[in-house]
Amino acid sequence: MALLTGSNKKNVAVFISGTGSNLKSLIKFSKLKKSQIIIKLIISNNSKAKGLQYANIYKIKKKVFDFKNTLSEKKVINELKNNDIHLICLAGFMKILSKNFINNFKGKILNIHPSLLPKYKGLNTHERAIRNKDKYSGCSVHIVNSRLDSGRIISQKKVRINKFDTPKTLAKKILTKEHKLYPAAIIKALSL
Structure with missing residues (x-):
């Protein structure tokens, strides 16, 4: 990830499974003038996730995938690439991503852990x-790697x-x- 210059905002996808309270705070942050991100995509593995309502409220594209197999994961990867996503933020996302998925976005997936x-x-x-x-x-907040909650810690x-x-x-x-x-x-x- 390179240092940002000028008004280069990075496209972000947020992955959720539930209420989306961290998603909401990230959306509010993205709307600030000093923010370096634009939330372009909300992805969930749960079609009933309450957090998906924020996609409607803030007019952000949303997609639901089951993440049950490599085919559905391929669709997610394609969706992320088609939307030119630079950073993935897991926010209460209750699925473990495959090694292949993580390798596709090496160093560009963040997770918040309680x-x-x-x-x-x-x-x-x-x-x-x-x-x-x-x-x-x-x-x-840590960078996601192939071992559960074991990636480099960014902040605590x-x-x-x-x-x-x-x-x-x-x-x-x-x-x-x-x-x-x-x-x-x-x-x-x-x-x-």
């Missing part, structure tokens, strides 16, 4: 942090876990941080 990686890769991060009596949790934000926190309250606190962290991490990633 833990301080390398701790708590995968699911149930909040429950695990509380059960282990951690003092802090948080969120991380810490959140204090207090003794009354439940997985639900911790998730809420971390999500607020995610909305600020992801745009900042994108700026950082684009300058690498």
Whole structure:
């Protein structure tokens, strides 16, 4: 990814599976004058994902693919290439991408994860942090590679876990941080 010059905005695709709260914060960020990105495409593996409503609200192209086999993955790759996508942002996308897919966009796929990686890769991060009596949790944005939640970390934000926190309250606190962290991490990633 090269350093941006002038008004060269990068085309971004956001992959979602659920409510799209990170997608919404990325769209708001993309609308800022200083933003370096344009969200050209929203892709989901779930036709009922609430986040798809933002495509209608903000007039962004959306597509749903099942990601069940290499044929559907080929269609996704073609869609991304046809839309001249420079960066893919996974935002609550609950499918693991194939090695082949990742190699097609090497170093150009970011993911936001609700833990301080390398701790708590995968699911149930909040429950695990509380059960282990951690003092802090948080969120991380990393470059996606072929190993789950193991790519180079771009940025992290810490959140204090207090003794009354439940997985639900911790998730809420971390999500607020995610909305600020992801745009900042994108700026950082684009300058690498």
